[in-house]
Amino acid sequence: MKSEVQSSIQQHQPSSINHLLFVEDVVKVYGDKVVLADIDLAVTKGEFCTLVGPSGCGKSTLLRLILGQESPTSGRMTVEGKEILHPSPERGIVYQKYSLFPHLTILENIMLGKQLPLPFWKGISVRKEAREEAMHYLESVRLAEHAEKYPHQLSGGMQQRVAIAQALIMRPKILLMDEPFGALDPGTREAMQVLILKLWEEHGMTIFFVTHDLEEGVFLGTRILVISQHYTDERNHEGDAGRGSKIVADYPLKTTSTRVKETAEFGRLIQRIRCDGFDPEHLQDVTQFNLEHSDSFQSL
Amino acid sequence: MIKKNKTWFFGLHADPPKMFRVILAILPFVILIGVYLVASDIRHRENPQDKLLPTIAKIGKALKKVAFTEDKRTGDYLLWTDTISSLKRIVTGILLSACVGFVLGLNMGLLPGIRGLSLTFITFIANIPPLAILPILFISFGVGELGKVMLIFLGTFPLIARDIHLAVKKIPREMIVKALTLGASQFGVIYRVVYPQVLPRLIDTVRLSLGSAWLFLIASEAIAAQSGLGYRIFLVRRYLSMDVIILYVGWITFLASIADFMLRKWIAVRYPWYNP
Numbered sequence: 001m002k003s004e005v006q007s008s009i010q011q012h013q014p015s016s017i018n019h020l021l022f023v024e025d026v027v028k029v030y031g032d033k034v035v036l037a038d039i040d041l042a043v044t045k046g047e048f049c050t051l052v053g054p055s056g057c058g059k060s061t062l063l064r065l066i067l068g069q070e071s072p073t074s075g076r077m078t079v080e081g082k083e084i085l086h087p088s089p090e091r092g093i094v095y096q097k098y099s100l101f102p103h104l105t106i107l108e109n110i111m112l113g114k115q116l117p118l119p120f121w122k123g124i125s126v127r128k129e130a131r132e133e134a135m136h137y138l139e140s141v142r143l144a145e146h147a148e149k150y151p152h153q154l155s156g157g158m159q160q161r162v163a164i165a166q167a168l169i170m171r172p173k174i175l176l177m178d179e180p181f182g183a184l185d186p187g188t189r190e191a192m193q194v195l196i197l198k199l200w201e202e203h204g205m206t207i208f209f210v211t212h213d214l215e216e217g218v219f220l221g222t223r224i225l226v227i228s229q230h231y232t233d234e235r236n237h238e239g240d241a242g243r244g245s246k247i248v249a250d251y252p253l254k255t256t257s258t259r260v261k262e263t264a265e266f267g268r269l270i271q272r273i274r275c276d277g278f279d280p281e282h283l284q285d286v287t288q289f290n291l292e293h294s295d296s297f298q299s300l
Numbered sequence: 301m302i303k304k305n306k307t308w309f310f311g312l313h314a315d316p317p318k319m320f321r322v323i324l325a326i327l328p329f330v331i332l333i334g335v336y337l338v339a340s341d342i343r344h345r346e347n348p349q350d351k352l353l354p355t356i357a358k359i360g361k362a363l364k365k366v367a368f369t370e371d372k373r374t375g376d377y378l379l380w381t382d383t384i385s386s387l388k389r390i391v392t393g394i395l396l397s398a399c400v401g402f403v404l405g406l407n408m409g410l411l412p413g414i415r416g417l418s419l420t421f422i423t424f425i426a427n428i429p430p431l432a433i434l435p436i437l438f439i440s441f442g443v444g445e446l447g448k449v450m451l452i453f454l455g456t457f458p459l460i461a462r463d464i465h466l467a468v469k470k471i472p473r474e475m476i477v478k479a480l481t482l483g484a485s486q487f488g489v490i491y492r493v494v495y496p497q498v499l500p501r502l503i504d505t506v507r508l509s510l511g512s513a514w515l516f517l518i519a520s521e522a523i524a525a526q527s528g529l530g531y532r533i534f535l536v537r538r539y540l541s542m543d544v545i546i547l548y549v550g551w552i553t554f555l556a557s558i559a560d561f562m563l564r565k566w567i568a569v570r571y572p573w574y575n576p
């Protein structure tokens with residue numbers, strides 16, 4: 001078992017060529033506060049990555065870096081070998097809020113991605129096709145009857161479904177989501193989780209999903225990344241208090257049905273993640289992180 | 301049945317029924333008119349020639365004279381010619397300041413360069429009391445239409461520009477980034493995302509600026525004009541014609557209320573998402 005993993009690492013040397021998303025030695029500093037300390041990450045096409053970690057550890061920051069909304073203090077980030085510079089259509093985003101444009105109807109919000117890349121006059125001439133395609137996506141999130149409403153007329157869950165459709169119509173290489181279901185009630189939340197899994201399968205997407213809910217992370221992902229500032233560094237003990245977050249655990253996951261949430265294995269996994277990333281008393285050294293995923297690598 | 305413990309008028313939880321709301325809204329007007337009539341009546345009993353508080357009949361006569369009789373000297377219907385010249389000035393002035401304020405505010409909100417160049421200056425300009433520089437305006441732009449329009453313009457555009465600037469800055473960064481991930485160019489962000497979102501705010505700001513626009517209009521007409529609502533009020537003041545003054549004040553208030561109402565309706569109908 002162990003040697004299998006080893007050999008697959010050798011075959012698949014993590015690099016900007018073999019992986020859709022490749023992040024190496026990325027550091028992010030705000031003022032004199034190190035938020036992210038040396039993040040190494042490679043993601044294969046089709047993966048559903050979930051990212052969990054304690055509040056304030058820098059999950060949203062990492063997402064903003066991948067999105068291109070901010071640039072790293074140092075390090076390298078590429079998508080399909082190309083360096084990330086600015087936000088662009090190949091990386092879609094669904095935020096917890098502010099994803100929808102309040103002055104456009106639901107249908108117009110979804111059509112926008114078909115029209116914005118074109119010059120104004122062409123945007124008008126493709127209107128009809130854009131409408132049809134947008135309707136199709138609206139149906140796939142089961143909101144066709146609300147096409148002509150404005151975002152404020154929909155519930156939070158419906159708005160997030162629109163935001164997902166709005167991002168999907170661009171067919172992004174990678175879809176980034178920052179706690180997209182964080183403000184929803186448990187019932188709606190579960191329905192949304194099932195929906196996003198369905199869309200992920202149908203479209204063969206690559207998703208990078210930030211959540212502070214461990215259950216959600218373990219349930220949705222094919223791979224879970226835990227980032228945390230709770231760890232020690234043998235080589236340098238001074239910075240223990242104010243050090244930036246690292247990826248402290250990285251496991252492949254295999255979960256397929258909603259029933260899985262009740263199994264004992266699911267519970268044990270969550271316990272383990274909680275211990276790895278969320279417990280300030282339990283500190284692992286940088287050399288001992290559980291980086292079991294085959295794409296995982298660490299440049300110390 | 302649950303007893304609803306709600307009053308019609310007093311307290312935080314008061315819940316006036318619909319008819320009662322209408323009555324409440326009308327009540328202050330009725331009181332004002334009632335007090336006026338009683339006071340006017342008292343003064344007329346003491347002195348039938350009283351000029352200070354003319355009776356309704358006198359105001360009616362004044363209305364007939366200014367609105368429905370040709371002026372002997374000019375052959376005009378005074379109220380209408382005054383109204384038209386005043387409206388021309390205020391509409392030109394406010395349209396000018398809406399356009400300039402909007403363009404400036406958008407640019408200040410979007411472009412750090414332009415913001416650096418103009419924000420401090422506009423804030424400074426906004427602190428000049430416009431009426432204090434009225435003589436300068438009259439000297440440099442003449443006592444004709446231009447001087448008056450400039451006063452209205454200078455008095456209102458800094459506020460509009462600053463308000464639009466704030467509205468643009470309040471658009472969350474996430475929304476701009478979102479538009480970029482949907483393939484927008486910088487131009488697309490401005491014309492599809494920012495501009496349409498601040499347009500209703502412009503109408504709202506113009507609505508609120510109309511109050512000071514009227515002030516500047518009347519002030520400039522009072523000082524130098526040949527016609528206009530403010531001009532007439534200050535002209536007939538010499539003859540203590542309270543009847544005409546009251547009539548004109550009522551008319552101006554009516555025009556201002558109509559403008560306010562129409563702008564509010566415009567926003568409500570055209571931009572239903574703006575005040576959800």
Ligand SMILES: Nc1ncnc2c1ncn2[C@@H]1O[C@H](COP(=O)(O)OP(=O)(O)OP(=O)(O)O)[C@@H](O)[C@H]1O
Pocket residue numbers: 030031035053054055056057058059060061062212
């Ligand atoms: N623009 C900024 N300027 C300065 N500090 C920032 C900025 N953005 C984030 N931070 C800091 O970076 C740290 C990480 O923030 P981030 O929002 O990424 O956390 P998070 O993991 O997403 O937390 P949460 O789970 O609460 O969303 C926080 O301590 C925050 O104070």
Ligand SMILES: [Mg+2]
Pocket residue numbers: 059060061
């Ligand atoms: Mg966050």
